[in-house]
Amino acid sequence: MSLSVVMLSWEFPPRIVGGLAAHVHDLSVELSRGGVEVHVLTLDFPGAAEREKVDGVNVYRVDSYKYPAPDFASWIAMMNVNLLDYACGLLKDVLQKPSIVHAHDWLVAYAGIALKHLFRVPLVATIHSTEYGRRGGIHDDYQRMIASTEAWLSREAWRVICCSRYMAEEVNRVLGTPLDKIDVIPNGVYIENFQPRSNRAELRSRFALPYEKLVLFVGRLVHEKGVHLLVEAIPRILQSIDAKFVIVGEGYLKEWVNRRVVELGVSHKVYVTGFLDVETLRNLYTVADVLVMPSLYEPFGIVALEAAASRLPIVSTCVGGIGEIVSHMESCVSVYPSPDSIAWGVVQVLSNPGLAEHVKNNAYERVKNTYTWGRIADLTLGVYHRILKEYRSIEDWKPRL
Amino acid sequence: MRVVFLSWEYPPRIVGELAWLVQSQIERLRKKGLKIDLVTISDAGYYVEESAPNFRITRITSPVSPHSTIITWIVSVNVEAARVVADIYHSESDRIVLHTHDWHFAPASSALKKALNVPWVASLYSLEQHRSLNPSSPLSSCIRTIEWHMVRECDFLLVRDEWMHREVMNTLSLDREMVAVSNPSAADWEDRVLQLYTALVSR
Numbered sequence: 001m002s003l004s005v006v007m008l009s010w011e012f013p014p015r016i017v018g019g020l021a022a023h024v025h026d027l028s029v030e031l032s033r034g035g036v037e038v039h040v041l042t043l044d045f046p047g048a049a050e051r052e053k054v055d056g057v058n059v060y061r062v063d064s065y066k067y068p069a070p071d072f073a074s075w076i077a078m079m080n081v082n083l084l085d086y087a088c089g090l091l092k093d094v095l096q097k098p099s100i101v102h103a104h105d106w107l108v109a110y111a112g113i114a115l116k117h118l119f120r121v122p123l124v125a126t127i128h129s130t131e132y133g134r135r136g137g138i139h140d141d142y143q144r145m146i147a148s149t150e151a152w153l154s155r156e157a158w159r160v161i162c163c164s165r166y167m168a169e170e171v172n173r174v175l176g177t178p179l180d181k182i183d184v185i186p187n188g189v190y191i192e193n194f195q196p197r198s199n200r201a202e203l204r205s206r207f208a209l210p211y212e213k214l215v216l217f218v219g220r221l222v223h224e225k226g227v228h229l230l231v232e233a234i235p236r237i238l239q240s241i242d243a244k245f246v247i248v249g250e251g252y253l254k255e256w257v258n259r260r261v262v263e264l265g266v267s268h269k270v271y272v273t274g275f276l277d278v279e280t281l282r283n284l285y286t287v288a289d290v291l292v293m294p295s296l297y298e299p300f301g302i303v304a305l306e307a308a309a310s311r312l313p314i315v316s317t318c319v320g321g322i323g324e325i326v327s328h329m330e331s332c333v334s335v336y337p338s339p340d341s342i343a344w345g346v347v348q349v350l351s352n353p354g355l356a357e358h359v360k361n362n363a364y365e366r367v368k369n370t371y372t373w374g375r376i377a378d379l380t381l382g383v384y385h386r387i388l389k390e391y392r393s394i395e396d397w398k399p400r401l
Numbered sequence: 402m403r404v405v406f407l408s409w410e411y412p413p414r415i416v417g418e419l420a421w422l423v424q425s426q427i428e429r430l431r432k433k434g435l436k437i438d439l440v441t442i443s444d445a446g447y448y449v450e451e452s453a454p455n456f457r458i459t460r461i462t463s464p465v466s467p468h469s470t471i472i473t474w475i476v477s478v479n480v481e482a483a484r485v486v487a488d489i490y491h492s493e494s495d496r497i498v499l500h501t502h503d504w505h506f507a508p509a510s511s512a513l514k515k516a517l518n519v520p521w522v523a524s525l526y527s528l529e530q531h532r533s534l535n536p537s538s539p540l541s542s543c544i545r546t547i548e549w550h551m552v553r554e555c556d557f558l559l560v561r562d563e564w565m566h567r568e569v570m571n572t573l574s575l576d577r578e579m580v581a582v583s584n585p586s587a588a589d590w591e592d593r594v595l596q597l598y599t600a601l602v603s604r
Contacts (some may be wrong), residue, residue, distance in 0.1 A: 067543055067547065068543050069543050070472065070538070070539035070540045071469060071470060071539075073469050073470070073472075073473050074469070074470045074472035074540075074543065076473075077472050077476035077477070078472065078476065078543060081511075084512050085508075085511055085512055085515065088516040089515045091516065092515055092516060092518070110476055110480050113480050114479075114480045114483045114484070117484040117488070118483055118487050118516040118517065120487070141467045141469065142469050144467055145465060145466075145467055145468055145469055148466055149465050149477075152464045152477075397488075
């Protein structure tokens with residue numbers, strides 16, 4: 001019997017907000033290659049077709065501004081109303097009953113839970129991060145509401161998927177989801193996308209002089225990514241090593257970063273690029289000398305996979321999921337979340353070619369063998385089959401009435 | 402045939418006039434022998450009351466707490482309503498008609514109609530345009546848009562009087578025939594509504 005999945009995600013390329021878009025895209029494509037009929041319901045994006053087939057995956061884009069809303073959470077709720085309406089029409093007219101509904105994060109909780117009950121199909125939820133983790137605790141009613149929505153989604157899901165053991169423990173602790181209801185399936189990377197290109201010298205020359213080392217940061221410019229720690233470490237690194245620092249990403253700390261590098265007198269050594277196109281970013285990984293991941297909270301750490309796939313040495317605080325991908329002096333240099341420690345780690349890698357070679361080769365081998373999307377799709381398919389076996393063995397849906 | 406009433410108020414949850422209007426309509430339809438399920442909101446958790454023959458009340462509550470606006474609250478309550486009505490649909494052999502009262506359960510009803518092919522009658526007693534002190538505020542605009550979609554998605558719209566009929570046609574720019582003036586205090590109200598339900602389930 002063929003398996004069909006309705007995948008709900010508020011982002012899918014070309015609509016990219018964070019790492020979710022790439023995750024849902026790659027997982028969907030790989031599941032589709034494995035014979036699963038995948039239907040992704042997501043939000044519209046200027047210039048993107050309402051319906052199209054992307055690498056074997058059926059993609060449907062729903063009007064995200066059909067309802068005006070007073071604030072972000074209300075917009076999310078009303079976007080779900082529209083997503084649900086669209087899905088109901090689609091499921092009834094085109095797809096009939098899917099085997100599984102798979103919701104990614106609280107942003108699609110309302111639609112996912114309603115579809116589960118309307119069509120009586122099992123719901124799988126991937127919790128990529130929690131409000132508690134993103135905010136470093138729950139501090140007001142707005143955050144409490146989002147955390148409560150995450151808990152509701154986890155309760156309603158037949159099984160919950162987390163991308164690391166760290167996240168599984170957080171979901172267990174913060175949302176009260178039993179550990180035996182959670183499957184840990186990591187993110188993946190297409191290693192072939194991160195191989196050196198022919199115009200490396202030209203690209204490198206755009207960012208650094210030949211005698212300068214190139215230090216790379218990739219991530220949202222927000223507190224949890226620790227970019228502020230790297231910025232404070234820059235003068236200390238420059239005392240030992242001549243380098244350029246390329247900071248890729250957007251976020252509310254961007255203005256602070258631009259101001260602070262001037263205050264520290266290092267603005268001539270720093271590029272704050274904003275978002276970069278995928279091609280340029282992948283090439284940057286292959287020409288840089290070290291990647292710094294000074295995160296304070298990291299549910300998984302996909303940037304570490306991308307760096308490892310590019311054979312780029314990693315200096316990281318190894319918090320959360322990163323510590324499950326790489327380990328100190330074996331496949332990365334682990335540092336404390338302080339400017340001094342980060343500076344020490346970067347100088348270690350840049351002044352010791354043997355160490356850089358050792359950690360980058362080990363990280364590459366680990367990623368090549370463990371974090372392939374084919375393997376991850378197989379693990380996800382295993383979760384689906386387990387759920388369907390349990391679902392088919394129950395006599396009734398067990399309504400609460 | 403079984404009619405599922407969806408109303409955000411019903412005694413003892415009394416916000417305004419709607420609680421009494423819905424209660425009176427249910428009593429008159431029950432006297433005609435109609436099976437009725439009422440899905441309404443409780444501030445004291447989920448529970449089911451079956452205190453009278455052919456009449457069951459399911460009081461639902463938001464699975465999320467707290468809320469930042471009425472919008473997140475009502476959408477989460479709508480998901481619960483969809484769950485409860487889907488359970489009624491799957492566990493009862495009767496044909497089902499949905500009957501909503503004002504805008505609050507429009508999102509669930511629209512989804513239920515599309516997913517389960519159940520007909521939907523919407524009664525409209527007032528409009529956000531009239532209730533709100535600032536109808537162009539983001540919150541009221543959201544509610545007005547819900548009303549705008551509701552009057553287009555439902556199978557039949559009932560209004561109380563000619564004035565409301567004109568208001569709906571003008572304010573919500575409605576251009577369709579499935580609107581009727583049906584005053585719940587009229588002597589033959591239940592007969593006319595029963596005829597409507599019967600016509601909709603036998604389509």
